Amino acid sequence: MINYVPNKAYIDPKCLKLERGKQIVEKLEKLNVPLEYTKKVEIKGDSPAEIYMNAKNTVLVTVNSQKKLAPCRPSADYQFSLTSSCPGNCEYCYLQTTQGEKPYIKIFANVEEILQVIDDYIEENKPNITTFECASITDPIGLEHLTGSLGECIEYFGGSDYGRLRLVTKFADVDSLLNLKHNKHTRFRFSINAKYVIQNFEHKTASFEERMEAVRKIAEAGYPIGFIVAPIMIFDNWQQQYNELFERLKGALGNYQEQISFELIQHRFTATAKELIQSRFKNTKLDMEEQNRQLKWGPYGKFKYVYKKEQSIDIKNYITKLINTNFNNSNIEYFT
Template identity: 25%
Template structure:
């Protein structure tokens, strides 16, 4: 066997060190045998890391470099190494692009998800009202404003980068929230006096889950009071939780909206760790709707896998069986979309997950499914709803390419501002209708 290259060029990366002992030994062996360069062996480490993360076995059992070398006896040096890399890449691509299955997938144990969240009360510096962190003119965006009253999330969804895991379990609660909300109200009052009042759609679920913390530090009570004193806002609570006890025990102002992210239980079990089950989320939404609270649903991210059509189809039917379109303000559709730093972040965590086992294409500067897959996912979702739902509920695509709107919905918007204004008009009209029906039912 040829003498190995100098040891210092072997990339002892974090990804390499997280591989199994057998896989590390295999990679060191082929590196020495075929004299792979630093970049070549690094590429093989990336392939091995992904295969292991996807719970598809090990690269060493799927790729046989010795067999490839025997099939090309006249090749040596760089041409042979290129052929070997191509063989490994073929294995990786086949797994990445093929219809992935969760049938034999083993979700990570609780001990692998990190410790308990550590709540920290800390003052917020500067403006508390922000804008959607992924807003862009390159995609059709609703220009959502965000109220980041809690930062970092105690759930452990494999596709998300706002988990407390990434900050040693710390979750930050704004302990000067009263002061910050008062500042915001003074600004709104000044706008009213100057005649510049406009309807605002504000979300609280962009930097953490809106309901998982309940009314800790009087959080929901303060938000409810803020919404009640400012009728020109629509305040949305977005959640994967079933923690609705405070909402059920108190009267919410009619301009507050509770929405749930929904996925089939297969995806919840495999990828949405520590979150409430699908049954519990739907039951919580049903309890809120029974109390006259406006509700909505986010099918986001829709994940493409071997049984996606059957399982999402069942989910869409359940929603229509459990709710009337008159009770539901909005339904959004979206899928997995990443910026490259987030992909690197998810890989570094080394949590067993099939989320990145997907074909990645450029989507207006981000990485996502190819256009045709997304069109199929979204069209199937939208067409699973009856005409009454399509005409009575505001459907939209979240953070998706502009060219998807027309083939999916048969409608589109000239720009983000037109989308924003249509959404807010629709929300306000529907929420006023829900409030009227609630009031009328109490008079009977």
């Protein structure tokens, strides 16, 4: 796939004092991206769909001044951000509602300060291992060609005795990360799914085939590997397509011998998300019929519509069987 290039970039003047900020600006200039030197972002459009797409094609290069990290269970102890929002346009994504009406992309240029905050948390928790997730509100691989920040983080954690990094991606541009000194301290997780889901709902992300090739490369580079299978959906021939997914995944991993983690998440939506998704994707094929679902109380104070109990059990049992059949070194961390 072609790497993401925004239609416009806003540059917070603070970033011009930072080496990383200067490097990002130089890359944007080489790509002929129009630049405006202000931190005030303006997103216009005549409809929710147009505003959304214009936002997704807009970048703000700024700083992350967060000093207190939020917990990130069950993925990790804490989460931090090198960027926010994502170049992908996945119709079902929870960021549809959490990042507001204008989800433009932020790139944080103060990587050294971010790593210092992380270091403080690691020091405070020694001699225990502290784990950090860097992809809760973004996809860092999708923006790494503009930032180079993830590579620096991977090498930082590679040299840390008590810190560990976790990330997840739907993108495949991993070549710049293959020869880093990661020391197996970064768990590289891929968001994978059946071809039907990728082709219909995960717009502007890596294809099924591209993800399989990226999995092969990361496995050969010796990273700890995991997979988020999400959102698991029921559709015509869903069982056959998920069977194909795990067979292909087994082939991509080759002789990979280390433990492989799996996180399983069934498709869900809230009433707010449904309304927003339908306003942005007029012809969506997402199944969001409430009568086909049951309500589940979410951890953030909202009801979610998930598959009915019998279907949910079928999904869990079938996907678990496929994993256990194809991988004798697997660990299913959770199903939700």
